[in-house]
Amino acid sequence: xxxxxxxxxRGLGLAALATPLAACATxxxxxxxxxxASAAATSANNPLGVDAARRLEVVIxxxxxxxxxxxxxxxxxxxxxxxxxxxxxVATQKVGTQLRPRFIAGDVPDVVNNSGPEALDLQSLVxxxxxxxxxxxxxAPSLAFPGKKVKDTLVGGAYENSLIDGVPRxxxxxxxxxxxxxxxxxxxAKGWSVPRTWAEFNALGEEAKKAGIALFAYxxxxxxxxxxxxxxxxxxxxxxxxxxIDIDNLADGAWTAEPVRQAVAAWAQIQKDYxxxxxFGLDHTxxxxxxxxxxxxxxxxxSWLENEMAKDKPDTFEYAIAPVPSITSAxxxxxxxxxxxxxxxxxxxAKGKNPQGGLEYLRMMLSREGARGYTEMTKNLTIxxxxxxxxxxTSAVNSAAKAQExxxxxxxxxxxxxxxxxxxxxxxxxxxxxxxxGRITPDQFCANMQKKADELKADSSIxxxxxxx
Amino acid sequence: MRRHGFVAGFLLLPVLxxxxxxxSPYVQAFQIALTDWRGVSAGLDFVGLDNxxxxxxxxxxxxxxxxxxxxxxxMPLATVSLALLFAYLLNVAxxxxxxxxxxxKGSGFYRVVFFLxxxxxxxxxxxxxxxxxxxxxxxxxxxVLVKLGxxxxxxxxxxxxxxxSIIAVMVWQAVGFYVVLFSAGMAAIPKDVFEAASLDGAxxxxxxxxxxxxxxxxxxxxxxxYLGIAAFDGFALVNVLSMEQGGPDGxxxxxxxxxYKNAFSYSRFGYASALxxxxxxxxxxxxxxxxxxxxxxxxxx
Numbered sequence: 001x002x003x004x005x006x007x008x009x010r011g012l013g014l015a016a017l018a019t020p021l022a023a024c025a026t027x028x029x030x031x032x033x034x035x036x037a038s039a040a041a042t043s044a045n046n047p048l049g050v051d052a053a054r055r056l057e058v059v060i061x062x063x064x065x066x067x068x069x070x071x072x073x074x075x076x077x078x079x080x081x082x083x084x085x086x087x088x089x090v091a092t093q094k095v096g097t098q099l100r101p102r103f104i105a106g107d108v109p110d111v112v113n114n115s116g117p118e119a120l121d122l123q124s125l126v127x128x129x130x131x132x133x134x135x136x137x138x139x140a141p142s143l144a145f146p147g148k149k150v151k152d153t154l155v156g157g158a159y160e161n162s163l164i165d166g167v168p169r170x171x172x173x174x175x176x177x178x179x180x181x182x183x184x185x186x187x188x189a190k191g192w193s194v195p196r197t198w199a200e201f202n203a204l205g206e207e208a209k210k211a212g213i214a215l216f217a218y219x220x221x222x223x224x225x226x227x228x229x230x231x232x233x234x235x236x237x238x239x240x241x242x243x244x245i246d247i248d249n250l251a252d253g254a255w256t257a258e259p260v261r262q263a264v265a266a267w268a269q270i271q272k273d274y275x276x277x278x279x280f281g282l283d284h285t286x287x288x289x290x291x292x293x294x295x296x297x298x299x300x301x302x303s304w305l306e307n308e309m310a311k312d313k314p315d316t317f318e319y320a321i322a323p324v325p326s327i328t329s330a331x332x333x334x335x336x337x338x339x340x341x342x343x344x345x346x347x348x349x350a351k352g353k354n355p356q357g358g359l360e361y362l363r364m365m366l367s368r369e370g371a372r373g374y375t376e377m378t379k380n381l382t383i384x385x386x387x388x389x390x391x392x393x394t395s396a397v398n399s400a401a402k403a404q405e406x407x408x409x410x411x412x413x414x415x416x417x418x419x420x421x422x423x424x425x426x427x428x429x430x431x432x433x434x435x436x437x438g439r440i441t442p443d444q445f446c447a448n449m450q451k452k453a454d455e456l457k458a459d460s461s462i463x464x465x466x467x468x469x
Numbered sequence: 470m471r472r473h474g475f476v477a478g479f480l481l482l483p484v485l486x487x488x489x490x491x492x493s494p495y496v497q498a499f500q501i502a503l504t505d506w507r508g509v510s511a512g513l514d515f516v517g518l519d520n521x522x523x524x525x526x527x528x529x530x531x532x533x534x535x536x537x538x539x540x541x542x543x544m545p546l547a548t549v550s551l552a553l554l555f556a557y558l559l560n561v562a563x564x565x566x567x568x569x570x571x572x573x574k575g576s577g578f579y580r581v582v583f584f585l586x587x588x589x590x591x592x593x594x595x596x597x598x599x600x601x602x603x604x605x606x607x608x609x610x611x612x613v614l615v616k617l618g619x620x621x622x623x624x625x626x627x628x629x630x631x632x633x634s635i636i637a638v639m640v641w642q643a644v645g646f647y648v649v650l651f652s653a654g655m656a657a658i659p660k661d662v663f664e665a666a667s668l669d670g671a672x673x674x675x676x677x678x679x680x681x682x683x684x685x686x687x688x689x690x691x692x693x694x695y696l697g698i699a700a701f702d703g704f705a706l707v708n709v710l711s712m713e714q715g716g717p718d719g720x721x722x723x724x725x726x727x728x729y730k731n732a733f734s735y736s737r738f739g740y741a742s743a744l745x746x747x748x749x750x751x752x753x754x755x756x757x758x759x760x761x762x763x764x765x766x767x768x769x770x
Contacts, residue, residue, distance in 0.1 A: 121736040124507035281604030
């Protein structure tokens with residue numbers, strides 16, 4: 001008798017049960033710890049104990065900044081110091097897809113530029129012990145400033161941002177300034193001045209409306225996080241950096257705090273009165289092109305913006321940064337405050353074959369040639385202080401540098417829940433679109449975000465992070 | 470026995486490939502669904518049915534299920550109806566000429582036009598319709614609306630329209646294939662039947678419902694199952710077209726986008742596998758139900 005479909009299905013079911021589960025690619029979590037490569041002897045010239053002949057593998061996210069800088073600057077420097085060592089350079093746009101199987105198999109690269117849309121989740125890497133402790137790097141002598149430790153040559157916040165569970169594990173290489181961007185030439189031509197208060201902001205909105213320009217727009221389709229950032233930084237302006245620290249710490253009532261509600265309500269009002277709902281369906285590039293066409297006055301973004309839009313920028317446009325206007329008269333931070341943050345994550349694999357070489361590679365990235373060359377090549381400032389004198393920078397970066405000077409100590413801190421609790425951040429993006437489009441009220445926004453934050457807090461499968469500054 | 474050896478010899482390789490690349494990942498998905506695997510290590514802990522408990526308590530999961538139900542009804546219905554209509558027009562509606570049934574004038578041209586979307590990659594279709602649905606005056610549809618003095622419509626940003634806009638794209642892309650499938654089915658129907666009906670005074674509509682559709686039933690049934698399974702996918706289009714990959718407010722989300730987000734953005738591979746298991750059973754149930762419900766006496770001619 002020929003087998004019926006039923007028999008085949010039953011057979012398959014039995015086969016599935018019979019498959020020894022342990023034989024699959026996944027085993028129970030008592031896997032032996034990966035090999036820890038032994039260090040060579042340390043010396044003054046070799047404080048990290050690099051084995052001069054050992055191979056080094058570097059994975060670079062080849063996005064807006066390309067990967068040429070790594071080959072020409074940092075790998076070249078490593079090769080000069082350790083000519084016997086073979087360097088394997090890997091450029092990819094899919095860091096996660098390419099590396100995830102290698103982390104599972106235990107064949108990991110030494111240095112990883114964990115950026116881009118498919119970056120690996122750092123939290124789970126830490127949980128599995130994959131990220132090397134960067135303390136030796138931060139304590140090592142700097143190659144940029146003789147006599148100083150690496151840690152002491154960096155901008156404020158760079159070290160704090162490297163910490164995961166209190167241990168430095170990820171180096172954020174570049175500095176970016178985030179606030180509102182506008183066309184300085186347009187303002188000059190129209191005789192407008194940059195608004196400092198919410199009343200002035202509204203008044204300018206009326207003026208712009210007459211000229212057929214939307215006062216403000218953000219890309220709702222791809223990049224609503226630009227506006228989520230903007231909401232959070234505005235809230236910090238009202239209530240101080242504590243607002244952001246509470247949010248990051250998943251503190252009770254962090255999202256329902258009055259500064260958050262005020263900031264969200266203020267921006268929802270601007271969108272309602274002077275915005276254009278078409279932008280909810282545009283991506284960041286489309287929105288940025290419209291900004292360049294002077295259809296939008298203010299755009300919330302970071303100082304990489306000019307680099308990104310260099311090809312499309314007409315001569316009539318000059319990027320300049322403006323702080324978010326003061327929302328209340330009793331804001332905790334002055335008008336000049338802007339957000340200064342770090343990005344472009346690099347880490348060294350703890351279970352790689354050459355972790356010492358990886359640390360040394362990062363030290364070379366933070367050297368004078370490494371960091372200054374990077375700024376020259378990609379027009380991004382690095383976290384190493386005081387290396388950019390005499391460099392040709394974009395007007396956006398120059399404007400940001402001036403704004404940084406004006407802000408002085410009044411800088412808005414970065415929100416770390418973006419990487420700590422990506423789920424909360426993604427949920428925040430959908431809620432931002434909702435509240436800006438008027439589908440929910442600012443109060444509902446705060447309540448929904450708080451509910452999600454509380455859920456994550458109660459979820460034991462997610463490792464929690466805390467920060468005090 | 471020799472015959473069995475012959476058959477087995479042919480089957481061995483495909484079955485082996487199928488087991489390695491289809492069955493074993495499925496089995497593994499069932500296993501991973503019971504763990505807290507984060508995707509970057511070889512080790513994992515079993516957590517029992519935790520992932521399923523979380524899934525059933527999750528609003529987004531139910532939203533995705535609701536969207537699948539809408540897709541499951543609307544997409545095959547629209548596609549099959551349109552494809553049947555077009556196939557009928559292309560093959561039979563022109564009446565009998567020289568002993569064969571022919572289509573309306575220019576049917577050769579239309580055949581190519583209908584089939585064209587089928588050869589485009591889904592990602593290309595997505596990008597294309599991003600331009601079509603663009604919510605300002607640069608959009609293909611909204612450009613016309615604005616010229617006519619109307620307000621532009623947020624095809625993908627209005628939560629009441631978004632899913633329907635995406636269904637329209639799916640239908641647009643699928644119709645061509647089913648036109649070809651049904652055309653082949655119609656070509657197999659003997660022309661005498663049509664002639665007899667025609668002599669008895671049946672009009673085009675009557676002929677369609679009394680002859681074409683019943684004799685085409687097997688093909689329609691197959692098409693329905695294919696489309697139903699496609700309705701459980703929708704990943705690529707939703708990912709490219711919708712805002713927030715499944716928004717606004719989850720209005721267009723499908724299980725596949727939730728699986729992708731949970732696995733690759735949040736490293737919750739265990740939970741994502743649980744969603745995958747749910748999707749597996751949904752698809753299986755649908756296929757079994759359709760076979761059962763649409764079972765009919767086969768008409769032999």
